[in-house]
Amino acid sequence: MTKFEPSRLNRISDWMKRYVDERKYAGSSLLIKHNGQEVFFSAYGKRSIEHDLPFQRDTLVRIYSMTKPVTTVALMMLAERGLFHLDAQLSEFLPEFSDMQALVPGAMSTDQTEKAPTPTLHQLLTHTSGFSYPFNPGILPELMDAQDMVFKPDQGLLADRVYDLAALPLAFQPGSRWEYSVGIDVVGRVIEVVSGKSLDKFLAQEVLEPLGMHETDFTVPTGAGDRFASLYTPLEGNAMALNSAQTGTETLRLVDHAGRSPFEKTTTFSGGGGLVGTIDDYSRFAEMLRNRGQGNGHRLLSPKTVEYMLINHLPGDIASMGPQSFAEQPMEGTGFGLGGAIVTNPGRVRVPGSLGDFSWGGMASTFFWIDRVNNMTSVFFTQLSPSSSYPSRAELKALVLGAMIE
Numbered sequence: 001m002t003k004f005e006p007s008r009l010n011r012i013s014d015w016m017k018r019y020v021d022e023r024k025y026a027g028s029s030l031l032i033k034h035n036g037q038e039v040f041f042s043a044y045g046k047r048s049i050e051h052d053l054p055f056q057r058d059t060l061v062r063i064y065s066m067t068k069p070v071t072t073v074a075l076m077m078l079a080e081r082g083l084f085h086l087d088a089q090l091s092e093f094l095p096e097f098s099d100m101q102a103l104v105p106g107a108m109s110t111d112q113t114e115k116a117p118t119p120t121l122h123q124l125l126t127h128t129s130g131f132s133y134p135f136n137p138g139i140l141p142e143l144m145d146a147q148d149m150v151f152k153p154d155q156g157l158l159a160d161r162v163y164d165l166a167a168l169p170l171a172f173q174p175g176s177r178w179e180y181s182v183g184i185d186v187v188g189r190v191i192e193v194v195s196g197k198s199l200d201k202f203l204a205q206e207v208l209e210p211l212g213m214h215e216t217d218f219t220v221p222t223g224a225g226d227r228f229a230s231l232y233t234p235l236e237g238n239a240m241a242l243n244s245a246q247t248g249t250e251t252l253r254l255v256d257h258a259g260r261s262p263f264e265k266t267t268t269f270s271g272g273g274g275l276v277g278t279i280d281d282y283s284r285f286a287e288m289l290r291n292r293g294q295g296n297g298h299r300l301l302s303p304k305t306v307e308y309m310l311i312n313h314l315p316g317d318i319a320s321m322g323p324q325s326f327a328e329q330p331m332e333g334t335g336f337g338l339g340g341a342i343v344t345n346p347g348r349v350r351v352p353g354s355l356g357d358f359s360w361g362g363m364a365s366t367f368f369w370i371d372r373v374n375n376m377t378s379v380f381f382t383q384l385s386p387s388s389s390y391p392s393r394a395e396l397k398a399l400v401l402g403a404m405i406e
Contacts, residue, residue, distance in 0.1 A: 002374045004032075004039050008403035013042045015399055020045035023251045024390050025365070026232055027055025028382035031279050032400060033287060035375045040403075047229035047383075049252060057279065060220060060228045061381050062256075062263060064273040064362030068184045070285060071199075071271035072125055072339030074207055075187050076305055078194050086122040090129075090186065093193045096166035102130055102173050103140060110143050110169055119174040121190065124183035125338045126313050128321070130170030131181035135240060140171045150240070151185045151270040153218065154262040158199060158269050162189040178314065178321035178336065188271025199269040210298035211284045216277030219266040220258070228264075228276070229383045230257040231364055239385040240363065255385065273363065279381045282368060286377040289358070290370050309338040310358045310372070317344055330394075351394045352401040367393045374404065 012030060019025045027045025031038065047055045079086065084093075091098040102116035119129035132138065134145035144150070147164070155161055165186065171179055188199045195202045200218050208216050215221050220228045232252040233239035239255045258264075263276050288295030289310070292303035301309075312335030314321060319331040333348025334341050340360035346353045359369035365387040368379045378400055380393075387393075 002034060002376070002404055003406040004034070004403050005405045008405070009040050011403070012040065012396070012399045013044065015395065016042060016044040019390075019392065024234075025382045025384050025392075026230065026252055027059075028380065029055055029057065029059065029279050030378065030380050030396070031283050032376065032378045033283060036287060036291070048226065048257065049232075050230065050254065050257070051226065053226060055229065055382075056227075058215075058227055059381070060215065060224055060276055060278055061366060061383050062229075062231060062362070062364050063275050063277055063282065063366050063381075064364055066282065066360055066362045066366055066368060067271060067273050067275040069289070069339035069360055070203065070207060070275060071184050071188050071191070072309065073285075073289075073300060074191055074203055074271075075121070075125070076301055076309060076338065077206055078191065080301065080305055083194055084121065086125070087120050089118040089120055090124065090190070091118040093190045094162065094166070094186075096163050100130075100170060102170040105172075107139065110139055113169045116170055116173050119170070119183075121187070122313070123174050124187050124190075126336050127178055127181050127183055128175050128314075129181060129183045130172050130174045130177075130179075131165070131183045131186065132171045132179055133181055136171075136179060138171060140169065143168060149182070151182060151268055151272060151274070152262065153266040153268055153270065153274055155268040157267070158185070158189050158192065158271075161268060162186055178318050182272055184339075185270055185272040188269060191271070199271055207285075207300065208281075210296060210300065211281075211288055212296045213277065213281040213284055216275055216281040218263075218269050218274045218276070220261065220264045220276055224258075226258050228258040228261065231255045231383045231385060233385050234389050235386070252384075279379050282381075283377060283379045286368050286370055286379055290372060290375065290377050310340075310342065310356065310370070311337055312342045312344050313337055317348070351397050353397060361387055361393060363387055365389070365392060367396065369397065376400075 029043035032040040045055045047059045100116045101113035123129040234251040293301035293306045314335045330349045333345035335344045343357040354373035361367040365382045365384045
């Protein structure tokens with residue numbers, strides 16, 4: 001039976017303090033649950049340096065790509081109702097994707113294309129669709145960057161942004177490679193079409209409210225006041241340039257803050273990165289997955305569906321599919337399920353963990369993982385972009401595993 005050593009858990013608090021003292025993070029929080037019971041919580045540092053406000057349990061943060069597992073659950077809820085199957089082509093829901101082109105191998109310009117099949121829903125969920133992100137290397141990401149194709153909170157209707165995306169070629173033939181992408185944003189639009197509801201309403205009614213995630217939304221909740229944490233970056237330029245090495249002398253440069261944030265007046269419901277919430281809310285979501293689809297007295301998914309989501313859907317690990325993109329976890333020894341990464345070989349990951357660990361993180365260095373072998377969930381919140389700035393996720397996972405003594 002898994003047990004935690006209190007003195008070893010205290011090392012985590014020391015680590016969080018060190019990150020703040022070294023001005024790597026302004027503040028952070030961590031919540032660990034074992035068998036559904038809280039075994040550790042700690043918060044340290046500031047949610048706003050400028051206003052000297054502490055990082056607390058009820059602090060609201062941008063979870064960015066940790067939105068992806070939530071959107072994936074929503075799609076699988078619709079799939080369980082027999083409304084479609086995952087091998088369905090995207091064009092069945094969004095006709096603008098009917099005539100697809102993909103860049104030819106080695107293309108030097110975005111007009112060097114060849115005909116391609118329309119990606120399937122499964123390929124969207126597993127990042128093998130051929131879509132990309134502006135911060136990835138390559139000529140398609142450069143074009144996406146020029147068009148600001150990243151689904152920010154203030155870019156208008158999701159339907160319009162997805163329609164614009166359809167005019168771009170794919171980075172590769174669907175199914176041939178793995179590349180981190182806006183595919184889950186497109187999944188969000190599919191949810192709208194199938195359900196007849198806007199994505200914010202569908203998630204609220206079908207996922208967030210049943211789980212008791214009352215402070216999670218695409219917009220900072222009314223009445224939140226100054227609980228919304230500030231976002232910082234160590235970069236001199238764009239905080240969202242995730243592969244950038246242009247660090248400045250100020251490691252905690254203010255990027256976005258309460259009172260002037262686009263997340264306070266959201267118009268674009270980004271299923272790939274748009275949610276804002278608290279650590280207790282996200283822990284409820286993680287616990288629902290650990291508990292095989294049930295949480296807060298509600299069953300969102302069947303156990304078989306959750307088991308299907310939390311296994312590797314790639315032929316091997318991510319590294320074997322030749323990725324060139326930014327990713328928020330090791331690629332060797334790591335496969336991909338539906339909505340998150342799966343540890344297929346802990347030794348190749350080079351971080352202690354259990355076979356089958358399911359995890360994902362966000363651009364502002366947030367992270368969560370589910371260890372089903374030990375019936376544990378861990379959720380880490382902070383607000384520093386990009387998440388590639390420091391190896392905090394690997395260090396944190398080693399600390400948590402190091403606190404297990406049986």
